Amino acid sequence: MKNRFIRMFPATRRKVFSSPVVAALLWVFLILMLPTQGFALQVHAEPEGLYSHQIGHIFFIISMAVFIFWLQKTRFAEKRGWRYIQVSCVIFILWNLGAMAGHMMESRLTEDAFVRISSGRALVLEKTVAPYLFYFLKLDHLFAVPAMVFFLLGVNRLRKADEGRS
Numbered sequence: 001m002k003n004r005f006i007r008m009f010p011a012t013r014r015k016v017f018s019s020p021v022v023a024a025l026l027w028v029f030l031i032l033m034l035p036t037q038g039f040a041l042q043v044h045a046e047p048e049g050l051y052s053h054q055i056g057h058i059f060f061i062i063s064m065a066v067f068i069f070w071l072q073k074t075r076f077a078e079k080r081g082w083r084y085i086q087v088s089c090v091i092f093i094l095w096n097l098g099a100m101a102g103h104m105m106e107s108r109l110t111e112d113a114f115v116r117i118s119s120g121r122a123l124v125l126e127k128t129v130a131p132y133l134f135y136f137l138k139l140d141h142l143f144a145v146p147a148m149v150f151f152l153l154g155v156n157r158l159r160k161a162d163e164g165r166s
Contacts, residue, residue: 050107057096057103064089064096081161084154088147095143102137109134 068089076082 057100061093061096064093081154081157084150088150091143091147095147098137099140105134
């Protein structure tokens with residue numbers, strides 16, 4: 001148990017939480033900071049919220065493109081772990097482009113584009129130019145999850161390569 005932290009973080013040869021008092025204070029702080037409610041949906045006010053959200057997507061696309069370019073330029077992409085991370089960057093770019101297009105389509109929809117199903121709450125999008133495209137773009141996790149998986153595979157591969165060297 002004593003060397004567990006050192007094995008997890010070999011670059012640091014010291015223990016951060018060596019005192020039980022520090023660990024107890026950390027737990028108290030974390031418990032006090034727990035929120036009473038957690039909302040899973042964040043609605044942006046029109047139009048400033050949508051603009052700032054779209055700018056975030058653009059910034060993420062540019063960041064991933066620069067990272068891909070950097071991986072190629074430094075020849076890190078020749079290693080399998082970095083190649084997985086590079087693939088995740090490409091998929092993240094596709095995810096951002098799809099999410100941006102979905103946000104733009106959603107912002108242009110009116111309430112009469114949705115038709116209520118007979119039993120009550122469910123709404124079906126019928127009166128729009130491309131309902132299937134809209135539904136596909138709203139399934140953005142079909143891109144986000146594989147991107148995260150490739151990123152995780154890359155990080156795991158790099159960790160295993162680092163453990164093999166030391």
